[in-house]
Amino acid sequence: MRLPSLRRAxxxxxxxxxxxxxxxxxxxxxxxxxxxARGELVCGVSQGSAGLSLPDGQGVWxxxxxxxxxxxxxxxxxDAAKVRFQPLSSAQRFPVLQAGEIDxxxxxxxxxxxxxxxxxxxxxxxxxxxxxxxxxxARLGVKTARELGGxxxxxxxxxxxxxxxxxxxxxxxxxxxxxxxxxxxELEAAFYAGRCDVYLSDASTLAASRAARAPRPADFVILPExxxxxxxxxxxxxxxxxxxxxxxxxxNVLVNAEELGVSSASVQADRASANPEVKRLLGVTPGxxxxxxxxxxxxAHVIAQVGNYGExxxxxxxxxxxxxxxxxxxxxxxxxxxxxxxxxx
Ligand SMILES: N[C@@H](CCC(=O)N[C@@H](CS)C(=O)NCC(=O)O)C(=O)O
Numbered sequence: 245m246r247l248p249s250l251r252r253a254x255x256x257x258x259x260x261x262x263x264x265x266x267x268x269x270x271x272x273x274x275x276x277x278x279x280x281a282r283g284e285l286v287c288g289v290s291q292g293s294a295g296l297s298l299p300d301g302q303g304v305w306x307x308x309x310x311x312x313x314x315x316x317x318x319x320x321x322x323d324a325a326k327v328r329f330q331p332l333s334s335a336q337r338f339p340v341l342q343a344g345e346i347d348x349x350x351x352x353x354x355x356x357x358x359x360x361x362x363x364x365x366x367x368x369x370x371x372x373x374x375x376x377x378x379x380x381x382a383r384l385g386v387k388t389a390r391e392l393g394g395x396x397x398x399x400x401x402x403x404x405x406x407x408x409x410x411x412x413x414x415x416x417x418x419x420x421x422x423x424x425x426x427x428x429x430e431l432e433a434a435f436y437a438g439r440c441d442v443y444l445s446d447a448s449t450l451a452a453s454r455a456a457r458a459p460r461p462a463d464f465v466i467l468p469e470x471x472x473x474x475x476x477x478x479x480x481x482x483x484x485x486x487x488x489x490x491x492x493x494x495x496n497v498l499v500n501a502e503e504l505g506v507s508s509a510s511v512q513a514d515r516a517s518a519n520p521e522v523k524r525l526l527g528v529t530p531g532x533x534x535x536x537x538x539x540x541x542x543x544a545h546v547i548a549q550v551g552n553y554g555e556x557x558x559x560x561x562x563x564x565x566x567x568x569x570x571x572x573x574x575x576x577x578x579x580x581x582x583x584x585x586x587x588x589x
Contacts, residue, residue: 272486272537273487273537274487276486276487276537279321279347284317284327285313285320285326285348286345287310287329287330287346287348287349287350288341288349289309289329289351290309290332290352291332292331292428293352293449294307294453294567295307295308295560295567295569296351296352296372296448296449296452297309297310297331297351297352298456305327306560308371308372308556308557308560308561309352311551312350312371312478312494312498313327313348313350315494315495315497316478316491318548319490319493319538319543319545322539322541322542322545323549324549324550330346332349333402334402334426334428335426337349337351338359338363341365341480342363344481347480348479348480348491349479349480350479352372352446352448352449352476353367353477353478354404354474355477356404365479365480365481367477367479368478368491369478369492370477370582371477371495372475373474373572373573373582374474375472376408376472377447377466377467377470378392378442378467379445379450379453379454379466380443380464381438381464383463384441386465388469389412389467389469392420392442394418395421395440395441396420396422396423396439396440397421397422397442398422398423398439398442398444399444400425400428400431401424403445404472404474405445406424423439423440432453447466447470448567451466451567451569454466455567456566478495486536486537489536494546495585497543497585497588498546498547498552499576499585500588501546501547501552502554502555503585504519504521504525506522506526506552507551507555508548508549508550508551511526511544511547515528521589525588526543526544526547527539527540532588543588554576557571
């Protein structure tokens with residue numbers, strides 16, 4: 245069919261307008277404008293969980309969640325050091341994000357339907373595949389969670405832990421008594437002082453707590469059961485899709501960089517790589533900058549300043565750290581893990 249020329253002209257104009265709209269979407273992010281005006285990213289973290297987010301002896305925040313925020317600051321500002329960390333309890337984290345007091349929540353937060361749908365928030369993507377577990381004093385001689393009938397369980401409010409606790413004990417027809425404590429340091433003190441028999445949380449949090457806070461780590465065991473899937477994800481508000489995409493692709497860049505063999509040590513030399521995807525990742529072949537309203541080197545800054553996912557994992561959680569975690573589910577898909585990022589294309 246031949247279109248009348250007027251209709252063709254109108255369609256062409258519409259097409260051009262849509263294309264322009266499509267290219268301006270990536271640039272119009274009120275959150276990024278605020279971050280740039282302020283000169284720093286405000287990142288909600290925990291009040292202290294080794295390997296995830298915890299200040300070191302010099303007061304510098306360390307951990308996987310802290311490093312994700314550094315990566316996001318490198319993406320948006322070109323400088324991983326420009327992050328203000330805001331410690332938050334479990335119960336505070338969502339209201340503080342919703343109120344706009346932080347730009348991103350990067351705080352061992354489990355991605356669930358009950359949070360993703362109703363809270364007007366967006367989960368960026370799984371940064372750590374975890375599962376919830378029980379820790380008990382070794383002296384109790386308990387080998388499996390099925391033996392926990394009648395136990396006293398320490399649990400923090402505002403977590404998925406509370407519901408999982410109720411569900412697990414109900415499903416297994418076991419009685420329990422919960423001791424609900426809002427502050428994590430107080431909860432840990434109560435558990436290590438023997439006020440509760442059981443501490444329920446993400447297995448990574450339990451390993452962190454045992455390594456950093458137990459008077460004698462060998463006196464405590466993490467039982468083998470994982471009672472849920474606990475995919476941990478950074479979270480942003482749902483009112484700024486452009487920022488959400490930058491947050492999501494910052495995570496994808498970290499994973500893709502590991503997969504492509506680009507590390508903080510190799511990133512400069514890799515600019516001369518013959519691999520087309522490496523060239524796109526590092527902005528040698530332009531596209532990744534324009535796609536997200538950032539400069540073409542944003543991903544290269546992220547990798548140079550913070551490293552790829554494998555480097556971040558090794559530094560904070562790997563065998564040379566007190567947590568000594570295996571990659572397990574957090575290995576790349578091609579190594580038998582679950583980490584799989586869409587391509588840079
Ligand atoms: N991943 C779970 C648990 C997260 C959580 O808040 N865990 C507690 C430990 S049980 C924590 O990290 N608290 C740190 C704090 O309150 O500063 C969730 O998203 O609900």
